[in-house]
Amino acid sequence: MTQDGTFSIPGFLSETAPRTGDVYAADCPTRKLLDRIGDKWSVLILLLLGGGPMRFNALRRRIAGVSQKMLSQTLRSLERDGLVERGVTPTMPVEVRYSITPLAGELIEALTTMMHWAERRMDVVAAAQARFDARRAE
Amino acid sequence: MTQDGTFSIPGFLSETAPRTGDVYAADCPTRKLLDRIGDKWSVLILLLLGGGPMRFNALRRRIAGVSQKMLSQTLRSLERDGLVERGVTPTMPVEVRYSITPLAGELIEALTTMMHWAERRMDVVAAAQARFDARRAE
DNA sequence: CAGCATCCATGACGATACTG
DNA sequence: CAGTATCGTCATGGATGCTG
Numbered sequence A, B: 001m002t003q004d005g006t007f008s009i010p011g012f013l014s015e016t017a018p019r020t021g022d023v024y025a026a027d028c029p030t031r032k033l034l035d036r037i038g039d040k041w042s043v044l045i046l047l048l049l050g051g052g053p054m055r056f057n058a059l060r061r062r063i064a065g066v067s068q069k070m071l072s073q074t075l076r077s078l079e080r081d082g083l084v085e086r087g088v089t090p091t092m093p094v095e096v097r098y099s100i101t102p103l104a105g106e107l108i109e110a111l112t113t114m115m116h117w118a119e120r121r122m123d124v125v126a127a128a129q130a131r132f133d134a135r136r137a138e
Numbered sequence C: 001c002a003g004c005a006t007c008c009a010t011g012a013c014g015a016t017a018c019t020g
Numbered sequence D: 001c002a003g004t005a006t007c008g009t010c011a012t013g014g015a016t017g018c019t020g
Helices: A027-038 A042-049 A054-064 A068-080 A102-137 B029-038 B042-049 B056-064 B068-080 B101-136
Strands: A086-090 A095-100 B085-088 B095-100
Touching: A027 A042, A027 B029, A027 B101, A042 A054, A042 A068, A042 A086, A042 A095, A054 A086, A054 A095, A068 A086, A095 A102, A102 B029, A102 B095, A102 B101, B029 B042, B029 B068, B042 B056, B042 B068, B042 B085, B042 B095, B042 B101, B056 B068, B056 B095, B068 B085, B068 B095, B095 B101
Parallel strands: none
Antiparallel strands: A086 A095, B085 B095
């Protein structure tokens, strides 16, 4: 904590430190990651595939609430991004296995850290929300 | 890499390992984190405030493309979540400073890791996309 | 400066039906 | 099993104008 009672993460951009490759500059590639992370299913799929390859309907059953359309669509974007690999075994009917690429592996570790934070702290967040809403109601 | 040519992250849920507190179970608190991370501005704001407290219009100027409405709205949810603190100095006109809480500090470290991955690897992703699109076009 | 209120467009997403 | 195609909805968020 700094002496004025605020918190700061060392090494991160402050208001006075603009630079090239700026995350906050709309066209930065980092924004693209946020867009992908932002969609409803990408992260869930990546984390799940991080546990090992899975078939289409196995994923569908495992992820509560995903529609067939969105699963298909999301898998395709992930494949396009080079994060997920699609392996087809030409049996009858065909067997399709999805797995993560080494590139995705690095990302998944970071995502996992985030999820662990959530598991540890979301109750604190929920409590904060309750307090906030209580103050608003009075 | 496993012997069948796929990758796996140790310690993560596989298809055969459902359990309580399941991230994939729709009502899991972890989904809530994803929803927050998912919105367009939360992460950007958190990372910026990670560099130190900032005033409203300073944030607005720094984050390219954010509208006044969304900045206001997002700051409020972050405050509600207990991740951002709002400090009002009753001058004329009022001065409002936003800063992160210790709780947010932990999360921001994980987010920072993700952003660093993006900075290092988004060019690889872009290349993968180009290859994918090229195959589709032929 | 630090917002709130309103209107409206886009697109993400879900439901449903159909295919090899 | 592993998808594609189409349609409709609803929320996100941008634009604009106003306030203390």
